[in-house]
Amino acid sequence: MKLALERVGHAFLGRTVLDDVSLALDAHETVAIVGPSGCGKTTLLAIAAGLFDPLSGRVRRAYARHAAVFQEPRLLPWRTARENIGYGLEVRGVRRRERHAIAGRLAEAVALAPEDLDKFPVELSGGMRQRVAFARALAIDPEVVFFDEPFTALDVGLRRALQDLVIGSARERGYAALFVTHDLLEAVRVAHRVIVMAHRGGRLAGMRAVAEVPGARDERTIWQTAEAWRTGDPLFAHVFDVEGRA
Amino acid sequence: MVRALGRLGRYAWSGWAGLTGLCCLAAAWQAGHEAYGSFILPAPLDTARALAALAASPDFLRTAAETTGRALAGFALAALGGSLIGVLAGYSYAAIRAVKPILTVILGVPPIAWIVLALIWFGSGGGTAIATVLIAALPIAFAGAVEGVATRDRSLEAMARAFGAGPLRRFRSVVLPHLVSHLFPAWTTTLGTAFKVAVMAELLSNAGGIGGALAVARANLDVADAMAWVVLVVGLLLAFEYGVLHPVREELERWRAAGVPWGVKR
Ligand SMILES: Nc1ncnc2c1ncn2[C@@H]1O[C@H](COP(=O)(O)OP(=O)(O)O)[C@@H](O)[C@H]1O
Ligand SMILES: [Mg+2]
Numbered sequence: 001m002k003l004a005l006e007r008v009g010h011a012f013l014g015r016t017v018l019d020d021v022s023l024a025l026d027a028h029e030t031v032a033i034v035g036p037s038g039c040g041k042t043t044l045l046a047i048a049a050g051l052f053d054p055l056s057g058r059v060r061r062a063y064a065r066h067a068a069v070f071q072e073p074r075l076l077p078w079r080t081a082r083e084n085i086g087y088g089l090e091v092r093g094v095r096r097r098e099r100h101a102i103a104g105r106l107a108e109a110v111a112l113a114p115e116d117l118d119k120f121p122v123e124l125s126g127g128m129r130q131r132v133a134f135a136r137a138l139a140i141d142p143e144v145v146f147f148d149e150p151f152t153a154l155d156v157g158l159r160r161a162l163q164d165l166v167i168g169s170a171r172e173r174g175y176a177a178l179f180v181t182h183d184l185l186e187a188v189r190v191a192h193r194v195i196v197m198a199h200r201g202g203r204l205a206g207m208r209a210v211a212e213v214p215g216a217r218d219e220r221t222i223w224q225t226a227e228a229w230r231t232g233d234p235l236f237a238h239v240f241d242v243e244g245r246a
Numbered sequence: 247m248v249r250a251l252g253r254l255g256r257y258a259w260s261g262w263a264g265l266t267g268l269c270c271l272a273a274a275w276q277a278g279h280e281a282y283g284s285f286i287l288p289a290p291l292d293t294a295r296a297l298a299a300l301a302a303s304p305d306f307l308r309t310a311a312e313t314t315g316r317a318l319a320g321f322a323l324a325a326l327g328g329s330l331i332g333v334l335a336g337y338s339y340a341a342i343r344a345v346k347p348i349l350t351v352i353l354g355v356p357p358i359a360w361i362v363l364a365l366i367w368f369g370s371g372g373g374t375a376i377a378t379v380l381i382a383a384l385p386i387a388f389a390g391a392v393e394g395v396a397t398r399d400r401s402l403e404a405m406a407r408a409f410g411a412g413p414l415r416r417f418r419s420v421v422l423p424h425l426v427s428h429l430f431p432a433w434t435t436t437l438g439t440a441f442k443v444a445v446m447a448e449l450l451s452n453a454g455g456i457g458g459a460l461a462v463a464r465a466n467l468d469v470a471d472a473m474a475w476v477v478l479v480v481g482l483l484l485a486f487e488y489g490v491l492h493p494v495r496e497e498l499e500r501w502r503a504a505g506v507p508w509g510v511k512r
Contacts, residue, residue, distance in 0.1 A: 122505030
């Protein structure tokens with residue numbers, strides 16, 4: 001067990017956003033969290049990542065390093081891609097030379113061209129920026145990675161490529177991941193199991209395990225599973241009848 | 247290093263456009279001279295000659311240095327103090343609300359009133375000029391710093407926090423670079439105010455410097471000399487603004503220029 005949320009509750013300005021949420025993340029496991037927008041997914045992730053403390057309940061962590069990839073790239077605009085990738089390392093006191101060496105290796109891993117490393121975020125495309133953000137997360141060799149709808153803004157082809165990158169790197173590096181997404185197909189593709197959040201009230205509605213491990217599933221199965229859940233499984237019904245609000 | 251020199255070269259090259267603007271101004275000045283005569287408005291060339299004559303006198307450097315020293319001392323105190331208090335206040339909405347009316351009051355008092363008060367407090371001397379500059383210029387720097395901190399990108403701060411950055415590192419890596427773009431315009435205004443107020447304070451407090459020299463020129467009804475001193479003050483201001491502040495800013499904000507398409511680059 002890497003991370004456990006125990007009966008976590010949170011409210012903003014008196015309005016309940018999370019209520020009695022418990023979940024555990026095992027080593028080497030990717031758990032997807034799906035739910036309609038505004039149901040509290042980002043809040044859940046922020047609490048799990050320690051960005052703020054929940055009003056009730058507790059978070060237990062059994063690891064040393066975590067990293068996060070957000071919906072927007074959140075790169076420092078005044079730093080080149082190379083320096084952005086090294087940000088987490090810099091925080092941990094790694095020397096410049098080594099940071100740059102690691103950034104160079106990771107750029108290759110996330111399919112960034114070496115010449116892009118010296119560019120500022122304004123000079124990069126949306127997909128490239130998100131690759132930099134992903135490389136920044138991998139750079140600190142995390143044991144747990146938090147993803148908050150990281151590929152929502154990208155087109156389908158790019159999204160597929162980056163999902164494969166997540167699946168591959170999670171298997172290679174062995175990190176556990178909490179992957180919030182709005183896209184059931186994405187959840188079924190990248191995760192070992194999928195947790196569904198309720199439409200209102202900030203509770204977890206239920207959980208479904210996905211057959212086989214991420215990366216080993218073929219496209220047809222993935223598509224069929226997602227479609228079966230979407231159309232036939234009452235657990236997912238509420239997630240998609242408000243789809244228009246995404 | 248080579249690239250830094252290249253940027254410096256480009257910066258110097260952009261000076262031509264600025265020079266063109268100044269030449270237009272000189273042309274308008276010449277036209278004014280031709281319309282109203284030497285007594286009201288001496289010709290630019292006559293003024294230049296008067297300035298050259300002044301520059302040859304032994305006291306010239308001391309006079310110019312006196313004013314420059316006071317203006318820069320006041321500027322440094324105002325920019326540092328104002329920015330520091332501004333940054334601290336920027337982190338707290340309560341502090342911003344409490345301090346804003348105080349600033350409005352301070353800014354609302356005309357500098358001339360501060361000079362009179364400073365004369366009473368510090369007597370006539372360099373202290374009066376510096377104190378007046380400080381009090382007239384500090385609120386400008388303060389307002390810039392508050393604005394900069396208050397408009398920081400909180401999502402970047404959350405990112406930094408998620409990667410384990412402490413408050414000091416978050417300030418240095420996330421807030422400070424953003425702050426720079428608010429501080430520099432404020433500092434530019436602060437510097438201009440510093441020179442103007444320093445000369446005014448010197449003139450009224452009889453404290454020497456360029457202000458003192460202007461008082462003498464006025465007493466002698468020497469318009470060319472008066473113009474020459476004015477040109478000198480403006481020249482000093484331009485030199486510090488375009489020779490120091492702007493290149494530093496340019497260097498710190500390279501990332502901004504990177505997003506500008508070719509051909510629009512300054
Ligand atoms: N800082 C905040 N202050 C007040 N309300 C917030 C804040 N952050 C989120 N909320 C509210 O909490 C609810 C859940 O938000 P969020 O966790 O971002 O949802 P999701 O990520 O599932 O779309 C939303 O109704 C949102 O308006
Ligand atoms: Mg969200």
